[in-house]
Amino acid sequence: MDISTATMLMVGAIFALLVTGLPLAFITGLVAMVFTFGWFGTDALPLVTSRVYGFITEYSLVAVPMFVLMASLLDRSGIAKDLFNAMRVFAGRLPGGVAIQTIVVAFFLAALSGIIGGEIVLLGILALPQMLRLGYDKRLSIGVVCAGGALGTMMPPSIVLVIYGLIASVSIADLFAAAVTPAVILMGSYIAYVLVRCLKDPQKGPPLTETTRDNPFASRLDAIKAILLPALIALMVLGTIYGGIASVTEAAAMGVFGVMLAIVIRREFSITMLHHSLAQTLNTCGMIIWIGIGAAALVGVYNLMGGDRFVSNLILGMDVAPIVVILVMMAIMLVLGLFLDWIGIAMLALPIFLPIVTQLGYDPIWFGILFAVNMQVSFLSPPFGPAAFYLKSVAPPDIALKDIYLSVLPFMAIQLVILAILLLWPSLAIWPL
Numbered sequence: 001m002d003i004s005t006a007t008m009l010m011v012g013a014i015f016a017l018l019v020t021g022l023p024l025a026f027i028t029g030l031v032a033m034v035f036t037f038g039w040f041g042t043d044a045l046p047l048v049t050s051r052v053y054g055f056i057t058e059y060s061l062v063a064v065p066m067f068v069l070m071a072s073l074l075d076r077s078g079i080a081k082d083l084f085n086a087m088r089v090f091a092g093r094l095p096g097g098v099a100i101q102t103i104v105v106a107f108f109l110a111a112l113s114g115i116i117g118g119e120i121v122l123l124g125i126l127a128l129p130q131m132l133r134l135g136y137d138k139r140l141s142i143g144v145v146c147a148g149g150a151l152g153t154m155m156p157p158s159i160v161l162v163i164y165g166l167i168a169s170v171s172i173a174d175l176f177a178a179a180v181t182p183a184v185i186l187m188g189s190y191i192a193y194v195l196v197r198c199l200k201d202p203q204k205g206p207p208l209t210e211t212t213r214d215n216p217f218a219s220r221l222d223a224i225k226a227i228l229l230p231a232l233i234a235l236m237v238l239g240t241i242y243g244g245i246a247s248v249t250e251a252a253a254m255g256v257f258g259v260m261l262a263i264v265i266r267r268e269f270s271i272t273m274l275h276h277s278l279a280q281t282l283n284t285c286g287m288i289i290w291i292g293i294g295a296a297a298l299v300g301v302y303n304l305m306g307g308d309r310f311v312s313n314l315i316l317g318m319d320v321a322p323i324v325v326i327l328v329m330m331a332i333m334l335v336l337g338l339f340l341d342w343i344g345i346a347m348l349a350l351p352i353f354l355p356i357v358t359q360l361g362y363d364p365i366w367f368g369i370l371f372a373v374n375m376q377v378s379f380l381s382p383p384f385g386p387a388a389f390y391l392k393s394v395a396p397p398d399i400a401l402k403d404i405y406l407s408v409l410p411f412m413a414i415q416l417v418i419l420a421i422l423l424l425w426p427s428l429a430i431w432p433l
Contacts, residue, residue, distance in 0.1 A: 047301060
């Protein structure tokens with residue numbers, strides 16, 4: 001069997017097994033074992049185990065459970081709720097003010113944790129019922145929650161960027177620095193869209209009145225005090241990374257310490273909270289690690305079969321400009337995003353694409369930012385976009401999956417526009433480096 005036939009057979013086997021409902025980690029591991037023994041023989045098992053060992057012993061991977069634990073603790077504390085209520089003080093009488101405030105809070109939460117699923121659930125509990133109660137357009141409200149929650153894929157300390165940095169063997173601190181400007185542009189684009197929609201038709205986002213402005217924070221000073229604590233936590237994490245004081249792994253541990261300290265100061269700490277946060281961290285990290293193990297084995301075997309050279313020759317053999325090659329890669333990942341989650345796409349596609357990107361002379365940091373934006377699109381995209389299922393789990397019963405799918409389409413269009421802008425003007429991402 002030649003490598004082209006083996007490639008088609010491997011891809012076909014993966015998608016055929018996905019239809020059965022098996023977890024991706026088991027699918028990739030099973031396919032890896034079959035092709036290892038089928039291509040190299042029964043004595044080739046060390047080829048798989050060496051790839052797995054190299055993945056799970058990566059020191060920077062320790063940052064992942066730290067950031068996940070930080071997000072889990074935030075989800076169970078009142079810090080996020082107070083942040084949301086404090087921002088309402090500044091929403092004022094602006095049409096769409098609560099939706100804009102929700103996007104800003106989502107940006108803050110992304111800067112605190114970098115976890116997207118929990119952020120959407122949190123905003124779905126805090127913000128969505130509030131906007132619906134105030135008479136906001138249902139689809140606009142749903143889209144704001146999903147798109148705002150997806151900012152966690154881009155805004156440091158993004159787990160997506162941490163995993164990308166591990167696979168690409170590039171500085172995670174540089175990735176974080178490059179991601180800030182595109183994240184701010186995305187947030188600003190969402191805000192501009194909401195403003196345009198609500199100024200054109202104020203009924204889509206009625207401004208707050210004295211009768212609707214029920215808020216535990218009576219003054220702006222009280223609101224600023226509530227914002228100060230999460231801002232200090234974000235500064236502790238990102239400031240130490242950008243200032244060269246701590247590595248990403250060390251900063252993640254400092255972030256957990258900061259959140260724990262804040263919870264103790266607010267008198268919200270309990271053993272039950274810690275137990276549930278640790279359990280959620282184990283579940284989330286277990287999923288990431290198992291997918292990583294299966295994908296590392298599969299990609300390692302495929303490369304040993306000569307698959308990396310086959311794909312590289314196939315793509316580089318196209319008589320097109322290098323930027324078109326990058327566009328093809330983006331398109332492939334967008335299609336994969338319809339069926340796989342971001343961790344599966346990262347583990348399967350990036351080890352094959354990244355050598356081609358560097359061979360074409362492009363900066364892997366810039367490509368990492370493109371990847372993060374691409375994963376934002378996949379996070380929202382029907383039919384398997386995780387955002388829809390996260391929100392559906394906490395949304396009011398009258399909100400169907402169809403409503404969520406239709407609501408995210410304008411925000412997906414915004415993400416694709418930003419992706420195109422970053423493709424055309426790479427300096428928007430890499431100027432801080």
